Amino acid sequence: MGALDRKLLRDIGQSWHMLLAISAIIAAGIGCFVGMMSAAQNLEYARSNYYSSCRLADFWIDLKKAPVQEVKRLTAVRGISEIQERIQFRVLLDLPGTEKPIGTMVISLPDEAESIINNIIIRTGTYFTHGRANEVIIAEKFAHARNIKPGDSISAILNNQRKELIVVGTAISAEFVYMVSPGSMIDDPGTYGLMYIKQSFAEDTFGFHGACNSVVGLLAPEAQQEVESIVNTLSDRLESYGVFMGVPRSEQFSPMVLDAEMTQLKNIAFIFPSFFLVVAALVLNVLMVRLAEQQRTVIGTLKAIGYGNKALMFHFLKFAATAGFAGGILGCFLGYWLGAAITKMYMEYFTFPQLSNIFYPLLSLAGMFVSIVFSMLGTLKGVRHIMQMEPAEAMREAAPQVGGAVFLEKIHLFWQNLDAQWQMILRGLLRNKGRTAVAVFSAVMGSSIVVLAFGAVDSMDEMIHLQFERVLRSDYHLTFQNEMSHAAFDEIRRLPGIVHAEPVVILPCTFQVGNHSKRGAIMGITGNGELTCPLDENGDAVSLPATGLLMTDRLMERLGISAGDFVDVLPVKGERSIHKLPVVQGISSMLGLVVYADYNWLNAVLGREKVVSEVRVLAAHSAAGKRAFMERVRAMPGLETLTDLGEQKQALNRQMDRAMRSSVLIMILFAAVIFFGAILNGTMVAISERRREMATFRTMGYFENEVARLFLRENLVTNVIGTLIGLPIGYWILTLTMQAFVTDAYSFPAKLKPVSYVYTMACAVLFVFMSQVIVRRTLRKQNWVEALSLKE
Amino acid sequence: MSTSHVLMKLENVHRTFQVGEVAVHVLRGVDLDVYAGELLLIQGESGSGKTTLMNMIGGIDQPSQGTISFEGEEISKFGDRRLTQFRRDQVGFVFQFYNLVPTLSALENVATATEIAENPMDPAEALDLVGLSERLNHFPSQLSGGEQQRVAMARAIAKRPKLMLCDEPTGSLDRENTTKILELLQKINQETDTTVVMITHAQTMRQMANRIAIIGDGVIDRVILNENPVPARELVW
Structure with missing residues (x-):
């Protein structure tokens, strides 16, 4: 091993905690990538085996x-x-x-x-x-x-x-x-x-x-x-x-859902990890620039004795690659574990004869490659710094930082009311703009992930709320095998235990506009009804027009029409003649591409006696009433399904508890890795840079916790600002994520409750205080006397 | 010295540094010949341009104007690659603050030079030459200032350079260690025929040099010839 490589090993030994922090961020990113991609490949592998062994149909x-x-x-x-x-x-x-x-x-x-x-x-x-x-x-x-x-x-x-x-x-x-x-x-x-x-x-x-x-x-x-x-x-x-x-x-329900799930998983597998990798590269840059600065004399000397830029560049690249390599390896292990966890979660929803977690060597190699590439990107600034150093200049002590007034000082009223420590902190932050920007950016990314985690729960809650409390207000839907005469509705309305009932006619049809066509159905509901209330995209109730259609925005987009346009409706059952119907207004629908029309009008348009396909009811909540109702329902001829909306809502909530809460916890842990990694690295770099300054304070009689408080305040400033920026950015990413989840079958509203903003900020502050424990320990280990007589 | 050939030739060398908006003219037309095998002292007031001149000779800085040749080849025209190669093959540096890599042992520090040289000494041999064979595996922090400087010298001589440049090599040392370092320098100069160029403030050291170039205000004021250099041990302080 060459002398330079020995130096490398010892440099790594000295900075291992910082490298570990960066490796942890990289590992989180690579872990997500490998984990999600493994899970997607596990599904793909299981699916292709299953489909071919069962000879799954190509069409229905x-x-x-x-x-x-x-x-x-x-x-x-x-x-x-x-x-x-x-x-x-x-x-x-x-x-x-x-x-x-x-x-x-x-x-x-x-x-x-x-x-x-x-x-x-x-x-x-x-x-x-x-x-x-x-x-x-x-x-x-x-x-x-x-x-x-x-x-x-x-x-x-x-x-x-x-x-x-x-x-x-x-x-x-x-x-x-x-x-x-x-x-x-x-x-x-x-x-x-x-x-x-x-x-x-x-x-x-x-x-x-x-x-x-x-x-x-x-x-x-x-x-x-x-x-x-x-x-x-x-x-x-x-x-x-x-x-x-x-x-x-591809349009059959089960294959379609499975396919959409896999596509989403793969998309997220590329997007989500990039948060971590970009932060890691930036944080690594801060470390590398500091390392280059710290070693300027050594670099100058090595250049003076004849080492070329290339040799020194590789030397520093190797240092950074260590973080990439360690992060990659950790990430692959984490990814394998995460892949198993995600796969296990899928086993609850999807039924496969065999769905197991497989180790994909190529995927791990790709993960390693990506992590090393990002760690290399993390050295760019530091390496450029090294390349630009002239040996003669490098061996001289670095010129003291330019120390002019920062812009905040011009706001006299503000500046003069700060104590000297705050002035020092703010000056330091504003003079080290690059490093401050990285600290703020890391907090932006970290808090965005926290927002995303809380937002996913809030959005699901919102969806359940809108769907089951605003749009569908009934307790049960009774759906018939075939259309029944209106008399069937009257019969149900008079059943014991029924408080209120409304008829629904469902017209399965194909919508056509020019070249666009889409299969769907029109749901004829009661005008001014109480049990089905269409909402617009702002969540406001839309009143049902006496004539014309209310159409889900997503379907209007698919058909390339807007409110006021006409759409050709071709019923799939019965008389197959085309009806040209006006679309009055767009609505939002979380479940399916719903189209509403007035019950009476739709029946009239079809030119027939009033028929019902479904009856929506509000039932008495007494046990006796419910039992009496069920008894009659069981004996009802021609009934195809009885949908219990309360039960569906409960099932959704249960699923939320099962799947969402644990993923939220994992996401917050991952965000914590970003916060910790960035805070610790930034602070370690600041400590190494300001050892003499800190030593002087200690000599002057500052207590250790007072010195530590300087770093705490500094971290609070960058992380609170970063989180404040991260809140809207996180919400924006949440909106994009929810849009990415939109299929014909589902759409999710992006919702972040006000309290989630507070939780996110609380998380950020908590992470700062938690990392302070390690900062304090590092400060305690410093040899201040030595630092005082240190030659830079 | 008149019998030796010119190893290095500086002609009308200028060096200007831009400090903010002010151009500082550090060298204003230096003409100087360095003879092979001599021990040349460069002296002058603080800020007179000694270190800048030394950096030019050692190829770690380039003149703003003028030419510098080494064995007839104009190194002032060299790009970064060739200049690096020049330093690698021909020059050994010794600095006032030793500039050792703190995370490497004495032996490894010397190895940083021998690993990239064409025909180097064994690092242990170089350390033996400077009297540190007992301290091969000590780290800089475990060595005294004089010992650290000797490691730096071992690093410089280990690659058998033609030219050894010392910038205040004894500036941070006590009398005892200063004498040891100077003895070593003289020994290297005489026994290996290495040309030594040394910056120093100490007037006493003029007695051991072949020539003394006095620099003032960016030009060579005068060059003093010393026909009878004395051994370092006999310097009268």
């Missing part, structure tokens, strides 16, 4: 009823490699111990196990046996939540007939990696079920002999790009059988 077509023979013929369509027909219905389950009937999706499977599209994987029990017609296989998660086991029998209302079903097994399917009840957003496994029944049993029960209402298919590899047009072709061919919906895999 839902229709009213089509002859199997007709469907089989579709195999001849160019690009189709395999077609499968099935029968699927939404039914109600009656489980012992629950008052409420539970909405459940029923899908038919071949009587005997064979390789089909959307294969299931049996987890407990068996596939159907030959013995009984009424055997069912239940989705594992639902079975688990409801404590249903093979051998149990359950009661369900299938096609308005109560049937006893025998559970033979539990299973999972790639088609339902993520499953929520219709109209919900959060997976609450006990509240919505999925079960598979024998094909023959389905045909008998639903009267579907030789017919199907669901078509799934696989495409030839070369036709994958043309999935949209193939789905359109198939939908056209089947049109006379009442096609409700034809979607490619």
Whole structure:
């Protein structure tokens, strides 16, 4: 090892605590990057295995009823490699111990196990046996939540007939990696079920002999790009059988959610770590400039005895690379752990046969590379400083800092009321502009992360508040399988335990404007109704127009229209004629691309008798009233789902508690790393630079804590200012983050409660005081007498 | 000295420093020859430009005007790379405040020079020459001022330079240590034929030099020739 490398090792030994602080910041950044990317890759790996082993369909077509023979013929369509027909219905389950009937999706499977599209994987029990017609296989998660086991029998209302079903097994399917009840957003496994029944049993029960209402298919590899047009072709061919919906895999709910989640995760994996890496590079710059300044005589001497700029540059680069290397290694370990934690969290929402945390060497290499690159960036200023030093000049003592008045001194009233210590602190901060800027910037980044953490919770709270207290004010939604006459509404309105009810008609349709088109639905609600209250983007109530549509802003953007424009509406059921309807105003919707119209007007537009698709009710809160209501609901014919909004809200809140709070804690810890790292480094540099000054104070009779207070005040000034700037910046990042999370299915409002601003500031101040403990210890270790006689 | 060839030649060397808005003219036309193998003293008042002149000779600074040649090659035209190479190959420096790397031991400090030289001594041998063979692994903070300066000298001679430049090498030392350092310098000068250029305030040291260049107000006032240099041990203080 060369002498210069020995010097390097000892320099590292002397500055290890500062390097460690910087490494910790880098590690936090690289940890986030590696962790999030690992989790995304874990998901991707599990997904691709699962999809291919289950032979997940490339497209789905839902229709009213089509002859199997007709469907089989579709195999001849160019690009189709395999077609499968099935029968699927939404039914109600009656489980012992629950008052409420539970909405459940029923899908038919071949009587005997064979390789089909959307294969299931049996987890407990068996596939159907030959013995009984009424055997069912239940989705594992639902079975688990409801404590249903093979051998149990359950009661369900299938096609308005109560049937006893025998559970033979539990299973999972790639088609339902993520499953929520219709109209919900959060997976609450006990509240919505999925079960598979024998094909023959389905045909008998639903009267579907030789017919199907669901078509799934696989495409030839070369036709994958043309999935949209193939789905359109198939939908056209089947049109006379009442096609409700034809979607490619990318638009099918579960694959879409999974895909969006992975994309978001990968995006964040690139954005979030950059906070840390930029701070680390800046803080490292401060350290390197100080190191270069501290070693100017040594550098000058080495240059004088013949070391070139290149050799010295590498020497200092190696010093910084140590921080990058250590940070990278720590980050990879942290990332592996974080990847496991995120993956574990996903396992709660997504169902995979196997989802495990894998170590990705290439990802770790990339992490190492990035951390070393950023540490190199962190040396730029210091190295430039070194390169520019002329040996002759470098060996002379550095000229004393230019010590003119700072601008604050011109504000006499302010300046003269400060004590000498404050004047010294403010002068120091203003003269070391670069370093002060780095300290402030680090606090901006740190506090932005804290804001982001609190903001995520506040935004979710706000979303729950808006959705369940402002927009949807009902207790239950009763959704029918098919549209019912208005009389059905009157019947429900008079049920015991109902305080108030409003009818809703839902018109599934395609919206079209020029080249833009989007599948969706219009919801006809009661004008001046109490149970459904559309809001605008400011959260103010929007009154329902007597004619025309209220459309979610996101959908208007998608269609490229604004208020006052007309949109073509093509119903997917019934008479397929185009209606040209005016869009009156934009609204904001957190759940889906909602479009509202007046109930009576919408029915009139369709030119038919008034029909209802759903009834929204406010129920009596007495136990007896509720029981009476549920009893009647269970026996209600044609009911598809009963949505309990209270239960949904609780589920959301539970999920918040589970997932959000722990991520908030982790984010605040990460922010603390930035605060600590920057504060400690800045203060250590300041101490080393001002040893003689501090020694003079001590000689003059200052107590240790008085000297320490100078640094405390300095850190308070930079961090409070940084946090004050960080609050709006954090809020801005929160807004961008929430926008990034927007999909057709969800949008989140960006909300930061006033108290969260206070919490963020409190965190920043707390971090300053906590780092003061280490500052005090460092000060205590200083040899003041030596510092006094120190030759710089 | 007349028999020796000119190792270094300075012609009309000027050096101006810009201090704020004021241009300080430190050297105003220095003409000086440095002969191979001589021990040349540079003396002058504080601020007369001694150190600046020394820096020019050692190639750690460049003249604003004029030429400096080393063995006929004009080093004042050199860019940073060649100048660095010149220092690396030809020059050994000894400074008043030793300028040792505090985190390296005596041996390692010498190694900083030997590792980049063409034909260096063994660092231990160099330290032996300055009488520090017992203190190879001591760090600067564990050495006395005189010892630190001897390490600095070992660092300078270890790469066998043609030219050794000493800026007040005994400025921070007591009489005893000063004598030891001067003896060493003389020994190096005489035994290894290394040219030594030394800045000093001490008039006494004129007795041991071959020539004394007196600098005043940025120019060489006069050059005094000393036909019979005395050994450092015999200097009368």
